Amino acid sequence: MSRADGILRVVLTGKWFDMIESGEKREEYRGSHWAAKLLQPWIEKQWPRKLSEYGHGDFFPYHTLVASRGYTSRTLTRKIKRIRWGTPRPEWSGDTVTGKCFIIELEDA
Numbered sequence: 001m002s003r004a005d006g007i008l009r010v011v012l013t014g015k016w017f018d019m020i021e022s023g024e025k026r027e028e029y030r031g032s033h034w035a036a037k038l039l040q041p042w043i044e045k046q047w048p049r050k051l052s053e054y055g056h057g058d059f060f061p062y063h064t065l066v067a068s069r070g071y072t073s074r075t076l077t078r079k080i081k082r083i084r085w086g087t088p089r090p091e092w093s094g095d096t097v098t099g100k101c102f103i104i105e106l107e108d109a
Helices: 014-022 032-038
Strands: 007-012 027-030 064-069 075-086 101-106
Touching: 007 014, 007 027, 014 064, 014 075, 027 032, 032 101
Parallel strands: 007 064
Antiparallel strands: 027 101, 064 075, 075 101
C-alpha cells in the first residue's frame, strides 16, 4: 500500500461500493485527514495550508483506485481521472462527508 505503485487502496461500505461497481457513482470522497496520503510529499510538509489553494500538481499521481467492500476480499478497480479539493455531490456522499473534501474522480469501468 505504498505510493510507489500509484495505487490508492480504500475500504468502502457496501452502499458506496455497490454504487461505484454499478457505474452510478463516479467519485469517491475523503476528508481532510487524508491529506498525508493524497498530497505530494513537499506539499504535505506545508500542511495545513489553505486547502482551496491546492492545484492538480499538488496531489500524488495515483492512477488506480482499488476498493474493497468492507473488510472482505471483494474488490473493484477503477482508473483515477484526477484528485481535487471541492464539494461532494449529496447523492454520492450522504451524510458521511460534509463540507469540502478530497474528491477522487473515477473513469467509467
